[in-house]
Amino acid sequence: MAPLVNVPFDSLPSKVEVIEVCPRDGFQNIREFIPTAVKIATLDALAEAGFKTIEVTSFVSPKAVPQMADAAEVMADFKRKHGKIEAVALIPNIKGAEKALEAGADTLNFVLSASESHNRENTRRTVEESLSELAEVCRIKKDKKARLSIATAFFCPFEGEISGDAVVKIIDRGMSLGCDEIAIADTIGTAHPVKVHGTLKTVRERYPEDRIVLHLHDTHGMALSNILTALFLGYDVFDAATGGLGGCPFAPGAAGNAATEDLVNFLNCLGIDTGVNLTKILEVSRAIPDRLGIPLCSHLAMTQAC
Ligand code: COA
Ligand code: ZN
Numbered sequence: 648m649a650p651l652v653n654v655p656f657d658s659l660p661s662k663v664e665v666i667e668v669c670p671r672d673g674f675q676n677i678r679e680f681i682p683t684a685v686k687i688a689t690l691d692a693l694a695e696a697g698f699k700t701i702e703v704t705s706f707v708s709p710k711a712v713p714q715m716a717d718a719a720e721v722m723a724d725f726k727r728k729h730g731k732i733e734a735v736a737l738i739p740n741i742k743g744a745e746k747a748l749e750a751g752a753d754t755l756n757f758v759l760s761a762s763e764s765h766n767r768e769n770t771r772r773t774v775e776e777s778l779s780e781l782a783e784v785c786r787i788k789k790d791k792k793a794r795l796s797i798a799t800a801f802f803c804p805f806e807g808e809i810s811g812d813a814v815v816k817i818i819d820r821g822m823s824l825g826c827d828e829i830a831i832a833d834t835i836g837t838a839h840p841v842k843v844h845g846t847l848k849t850v851r852e853r854y855p856e857d858r859i860v861l862h863l864h865d866t867h868g869m870a871l872s873n874i875l876t877a878l879f880l881g882y883d884v885f886d887a888a889t890g891g892l893g894g895c896p897f898a899p900g901a902a903g904n905a906a907t908e909d910l911v912n913f914l915n916c917l918g919i920d921t922g923v924n925l926t927k928i929l930e931v932s933r934a935i936p937d938r939l940g941i942p943l944c945s946h947l948a949m950t951q952a953c
Contacts, residue, residue: 660883662920665910666860667693668702670721671737672904673892675705675712677941683717685938687724689931693889694729696927701725702756702886705737706746712896719750726751735794739770739777744784754792756830757781761813762803765834769798769897778820785825795821796830796862801838801846804898808842811849818850828858830886833873835901836864840876847880862886863905864893865944870905871913878917885910889928890935891944906945908932 670690674681686704693701703725709716718736725734736752738744744755759777760766766774785793799806800814818829831850833843843863850859861877861884863870874885891906908928914921932948935941943949 655879656917659878659917659919660881661918662883662922663878663914664699664884665907665914665921665923666700666702666735666884666886667696667698667889667907668862668886668904669693669888669890669892669907671702671705671715671735672886672894673888673890675714676892676894676896677714677939679940680714680716681939683720686717686721689938690721690725691728692927692931692934694725694732695924696931697923698732699922700733700735700754701729702735702737703752705739706743706750706752707737707739719746722747722750722752737796738784740772741780741783741787744787748787748791752791754794754827755784755788756794756796757784757826758796758798759817760798760803760834761809761817762799762806764805765799765803765898768805769895774817778824781821781826782824792827793825794828794830794860795826796832796860798832798834798895799898800831801833801842802835804835804900809846811846814846815849815853818854822854822857828860829854830860830862832862833864833870834862834895834898836866836870836903838863838873839867839869840872843873843876844880847877847882851880851882858884860884860886864901864903865891865905866900866902871909874905874910874913878919887911889945890932890948892935892941903944906932906943906947908945908947912947
């Protein structure tokens with residue numbers, strides 16, 4: 648037997664922020680249009696669970712993602728009722744930034760991919776073209792935050808493995824343009840702890856202090872192992888979607904995000920404070936099949952244990 652080693656659980660962060668993304672990443676992948684009132688009711692219920700930050704919607708072409716056609720109405724309602732919660736809006740271009748600002752978004756989550764092929768599928772732009780638009784977004788954002796979200800940061804469905812150095816190069820560009828924070832996304836959910844460790848270590852060495860959000864899908868069932876790996880490297884902000892919903896309509900094979908309730912339960916077990924009320928999330932999650940007519944992808948919500 649290999650020698651016993653101590654796992655340094657006491658080195659993990661004592662607090663973690665969980666950002667709820669079901670209303671954007673979860674809903675965007677549902678074909679049938681969810682009535683605006685249902686989106687708003689779900690956001691109202693999630694707002695009571697104690698999140699500091701919620702990704703409310705995306706300002707994208709309604710031809711590309713018809714589900715998000717009511718983004719302005721949803722965002723304006725959310726800000727009116729839940730002004731203290733940081734409202735994130737995903738955007739793929741300058742037009743999205745203008746519309747998101749007009750509707751009251753606090754954070755513009757500009758998405759571009761680490762790989763050319765996925766960026767073209769998702770935004771019909773080269774990575775350079777997206778970066779030029781990001782420069783413009785940073786110019787017009789004024790006192791709002793700009794987040795650069797790097798999609799397909801570990802594996803691309805068209806190009807395969809992405810190197811940590813390639814991710815760092817894009818972060819360098821985003822930072823030099825004036826982005827306030829970065830997100831690193833496993834868009835197709837095929838990353839594993841060894842890959843995640845390699846890339847995230849490279850990124851942390853270069854950016855030890857910056858706020859870096861991790862957005863990890865659970866296609867291969869490794870999201871929580873990947874999050875544990877990230878926690879050991881000091882990462883402490885994670886996206887998650889109630890009910891484990893989610894997926895990119897332009898990335899074949901992508902499944903849902905880490906389920907918020909599974910992540911919060913996991914962090915609770917590790918003694919890490921999230922400030923999020925697990926009971927409230929479970930209520931929202933368990934209402935999803937009735938409310939949205941789709942099945943859950945969550946361990947906790949499907950068990951009767953709590
Ligand atoms: N919000 C709303 N409408 C938008 C928009 C935005 N951010 N960007 C473009 N549009 C509209 C244009 O006004 C135009 O409308 P029209 O045909 O009525 O004149 C139409 O969409 C096409 O605009 P164009 O600039 O030619 O964009 P495109 O067809 O090259 O599409 C994107 C590019 C980026 C707008 C589109 O691919 C997109 O929205 N992608 C987002 C993908 C996504 O959400 N992925 C999942 C999240 S990662
Ligand atoms: Zn996603």
